[in-house]
Amino acid sequence: MIPSARLQAAIDILADLDARRRPAAEALKDWGAHHRFAGSGDRAAIAGLVYDGLRRQASAAWLLDAATPRAVMLGTLRLARGLDAEAIARLFDGTPHGPAPLTEAERARLATATLDGAPAWVAGDYPEWLDARLEAAFGDDRIAEMLALAARAPLDLRVNRLRTGRAAAKAALAHLDAAETPWSPDGLRIVVPAEGKSPAVQAEPAFLKGQIEIQDEGSQLAALLTGAKAGEQVLDLCAGGGGKTLALAARMGNRGQVFAFDADSRRLAPIFARLERASTRNVQVRAPRGTQDVLAELAGHMDLVVVDAPCTGTGTWRRNPDAKWRLRPGAIEQRVKEQAELLDQAVRFVKPGGRIAYITCSVLPEENEDQIRRFIAATPGWRAVAPGELAAALAKSAATTANGAAETANGAAATANGAATFAEAVRCSDVGLTMTPLRTGTDGFFLSILTRSD
Numbered sequence: 483m484i485p486s487a488r489l490q491a492a493i494d495i496l497a498d499l500d501a502r503r504r505p506a507a508e509a510l511k512d513w514g515a516h517h518r519f520a521g522s523g524d525r526a527a528i529a530g531l532v533y534d535g536l537r538r539q540a541s542a543a544w545l546l547d548a549a550t551p552r553a554v555m556l557g558t559l560r561l562a563r564g565l566d567a568e569a570i571a572r573l574f575d576g577t578p579h580g581p582a583p584l585t586e587a588e589r590a591r592l593a594t595a596t597l598d599g600a601p602a603w604v605a606g607d608y609p610e611w612l613d614a615r616l617e618a619a620f621g622d623d624r625i626a627e628m629l630a631l632a633a634r635a636p637l638d639l640r641v642n643r644l645r646t647g648r649a650a651a652k653a654a655l656a657h658l659d660a661a662e663t664p665w666s667p668d669g670l671r672i673v674v675p676a677e678g679k680s681p682a683v684q685a686e687p688a689f690l691k692g693q694i695e696i697q698d699e700g701s702q703l704a705a706l707l708t709g710a711k712a713g714e715q716v717l718d719l720c721a722g723g724g725g726k727t728l729a730l731a732a733r734m735g736n737r738g739q740v741f742a743f744d745a746d747s748r749r750l751a752p753i754f755a756r757l758e759r760a761s762t763r764n765v766q767v768r769a770p771r772g773t774q775d776v777l778a779e780l781a782g783h784m785d786l787v788v789v790d791a792p793c794t795g796t797g798t799w800r801r802n803p804d805a806k807w808r809l810r811p812g813a814i815e816q817r818v819k820e821q822a823e824l825l826d827q828a829v830r831f832v833k834p835g836g837r838i839a840y841i842t843c844s845v846l847p848e849e850n851e852d853q854i855r856r857f858i859a860a861t862p863g864w865r866a867v868a869p870g871e872l873a874a875a876l877a878k879s880a881a882t883t884a885n886g887a888a889e890t891a892n893g894a895a896a897t898a899n900g901a902a903t904f905a906e907a908v909r910c911s912d913v914g915l916t917m918t919p920l921r922t923g924t925d926g927f928f929l930s931i932l933t934r935s936d
């Protein structure tokens with residue numbers, strides 16, 4: 483397909499999303515099924531345009547002073563792709579199957595309009611109704627934070643130390659330009675170009691041999707910062723497909739025990755193949771069985787309970803930009819209720835002196851700090867570990883692999899905000915720490931470690 487035909491396809495898909503309010507992946511799949519002539523390169527390029535359009539939906543519409551899919555695509559080419567009015571006019575040239583030529587008004591706005599004077603939610607590209615919450619979380623930094631969350635995410639991998647080391651995995655992926663991530667001692671990063679296809683990592687020999695997993699660096703760090711150690715008894719109460727479970731088991735060097743549970747057995751299903759591929763031997767999967775309490779005998783015996791809670795996923799908007807426009811206030815309320823119930827449930831499994839690691843991939847205070855403060859106020863004997871201590875501990879724990887071999891902690895790497903250490907980069911409150919694309923170059927994650935003193 484010629485570039486202008488790809489643009490028209492992206493505009494059509496944005497119109498479909500507007501009309502049917504469905505996930506972008508579903509609309510793209512449907513489009514592909516009805517346009518079989520489009521090759522894989524075309525589909526990847528069209529998907530890239532659609533996702534960039536969703537990332538910059540509000541600011542692109544502001545720039546063109548119109549909220550139509552065509553206006554959003556025009557604004558996106560300016561804002562996300564850095565094209566000037568002349569370059570855009572060459573794409574919108576009226577060729578068959580492409581969009582109609584630019585109007586004079588469109589050309590003028592593309593040449594002169596700016597985001598000066600735009601409200602924060604427009605400049606930062608997020609729903610207007612979330613502004614008060616994001617202001618509470620980030621204050622005046624919210625535009626920069628949200629713009630970083632509107633950028634394209636890299637592809638992060640976690641090297642599985644049960645199967646190989648980071649240097650060897652990096653060498654195996656040299657043809658993909660894999661580089662070390664700044665903070666996680668197990669992380670590799672591949673930058674995905676705007677127009678390019680994501681590399682087929684799942685077809686790589688290193689993946690098939692269980693040497694690497696796809697996992698954002700923030701998720702790797704959340705698992706690492708739980709402090710799970712070889713020999714411990716760990717319950718992963720919301721294991722889902724096992725992203726954190728696998729990282730915990732590898733970190734523990736296959737020693738001790740991880741019990742992986744999820745209320746939804748369909749979400750848990752992929753974990754079996756992943757555990758096998760990773761050569762994990764210290765994980766017991768506890769799938770739900772009707773009304774039976776499959777975790778009963780774990781009560782009071784766990785060193786660590788990980789609550790990787792169901793959340794709004796606002797921290798993953800780089801990867802799911804359509805989700806931000808589909809989020810509704812009722813969904814926040816529902817997630818907050820579920821999280822509170824899970825935290826309360828987690829308590830029964832923790833042994834004296836044990837801990838709970840509460841994790842979300844959200845940046846909203848209600849799901850993070852507010853949730854922890856409610857828990858502490860309502861649950862005598864529990865307190866939050868000072869987040870600064872956790873962040874500072876990262877360099878130390880990162881320097882030692884599960885099998886005791888020393889590796890340089892890459893704490894001196896520069897990040898998006900220029901911080902030299904993780905403790906400087908991450909945002910710490912009284913009860914937890916928050917990673918964000920702006921601060922740590924990761925997806926948005928919140929972590930709080932709760933300990934019981936009785």
Ligand SMILES: C[S@@+](CC[C@H](N)C(=O)[O-])C[C@H]1O[C@@H](n2cnc3c(N)ncnc32)[C@H](O)[C@@H]1O
Nearest residue numbers: 720721722724725726744745746749790791792
């Ligand atoms: C953020 S996801 C977990 C992701 C997973 N830990 C990973 O790293 O891949 C949250 C999970 O919580 C599960 N969940 C929701 N309510 C639950 C409950 N009451 N008990 C256990 N799991 C629950 C959901 O099914 C979902 O899989």
